[in-house]
Amino acid sequence: MRRKLAAGNWKMNGTAAALSELVELARQVTPADAETLICPPAPLLYPACDKLRGTAIAIGAQDCHAQPAGAFTGDISAGMVADTGATYVILGHSERRDLHAETDADVAAKAGAAWGAGLTAIICIGESGEDRTADRTLDVIAGQLAGSLPDHATGENTVIAYEPIWAIGTGKTPTLDQIIEVHDFIRARLTGRFGQQTGDAIRLLYGGSVKPDNAAEIFTAENVDGALVGGASLKAADFAPIIKALSRA
Ligand code: PEP
Numbered sequence: 605m606r607r608k609l610a611a612g613n614w615k616m617n618g619t620a621a622a623l624s625e626l627v628e629l630a631r632q633v634t635p636a637d638a639e640t641l642i643c644p645p646a647p648l649l650y651p652a653c654d655k656l657r658g659t660a661i662a663i664g665a666q667d668c669h670a671q672p673a674g675a676f677t678g679d680i681s682a683g684m685v686a687d688t689g690a691t692y693v694i695l696g697h698s699e700r701r702d703l704h705a706e707t708d709a710d711v712a713a714k715a716g717a718a719w720g721a722g723l724t725a726i727i728c729i730g731e732s733g734e735d736r737t738a739d740r741t742l743d744v745i746a747g748q749l750a751g752s753l754p755d756h757a758t759g760e761n762t763v764i765a766y767e768p769i770w771a772i773g774t775g776k777t778p779t780l781d782q783i784i785e786v787h788d789f790i791r792a793r794l795t796g797r798f799g800q801q802t803g804d805a806i807r808l809l810y811g812g813s814v815k816p817d818n819a820a821e822i823f824t825a826e827n828v829d830g831a832l833v834g835g836a837s838l839k840a841a842d843f844a845p846i847i848k849a850l851s852r853a
Contacts, residue, residue: 612837708751759805771812
């Protein structure tokens with residue numbers, strides 16, 4: 605049985621004042637709910653971990669560098685992320701692939717660094733609207749999966765987030781059948797590469813315009829083990845119903 609995971613990606617949103625949303629979320633989420641994770645901007649990692657100690661909410665970063673230390677102005681290492689008390693790191697989000705030219709090889713190197721620091725890597729993959737229209741979705745997903753995921757992935761150190769780029773922040777979502785098709789495909793690729801036990805243990809999240817009113821339907825898919833949520837994770841009032849829908853699924 606894979607434990608369900610509701611992960612919130614705050615992107616470049618939130619200052620210290622936003623920590624009150626975390627406290628409110630922690631008030632509503634219990635250990636009986638789906639595993640819940642918030643990935644705030646890097647300056648909030650320490651205070652968020654501090655505020656949430658002893659609650660059911662985990663904290664993660666949105667990126668890390670592949671190297672442990674050095675002359676990389678503006679970057680943070682996986683060890684630094686772990687030092688804050690964070691336990692997860694999002695890697696290869698389409699905004700990083702697109703705006704920071706991150707390649708599959710970069711993402712794989714970062715995943716190795718994350719594992720070395722004891723973090724669980726949430727590795728993002730997903731097709732563009734153009735890929736979808738040209739019927740290249742599964743080819744793109746297969747390529748990203750093969751290139752971004754190092755050997756030695758396990759159910760403990762890795763989560764895959766399928767995020768169609770055209771669905772991120774747009775209010776558009778794939779049909780349930782399209783989500784099922786891609787998630788089943790990813791599962792088959794994982795079991796093919798890592799064996800049945802490991803392939804079955806790695807959790808698969810759907811991401812892209814998940815909201816309180818569409819979450820329950822998305823969570824009916826067998827290989828959707830949770831969600832990576834952007835905009836709707838910023839407010840406890842929006843994220844809590846998504847977590848509750850996942851907990852009931
Ligand atoms: C994301 O940024 O990973 C995301 C899925 O954003 P949104 O939920 O806002 O579409």
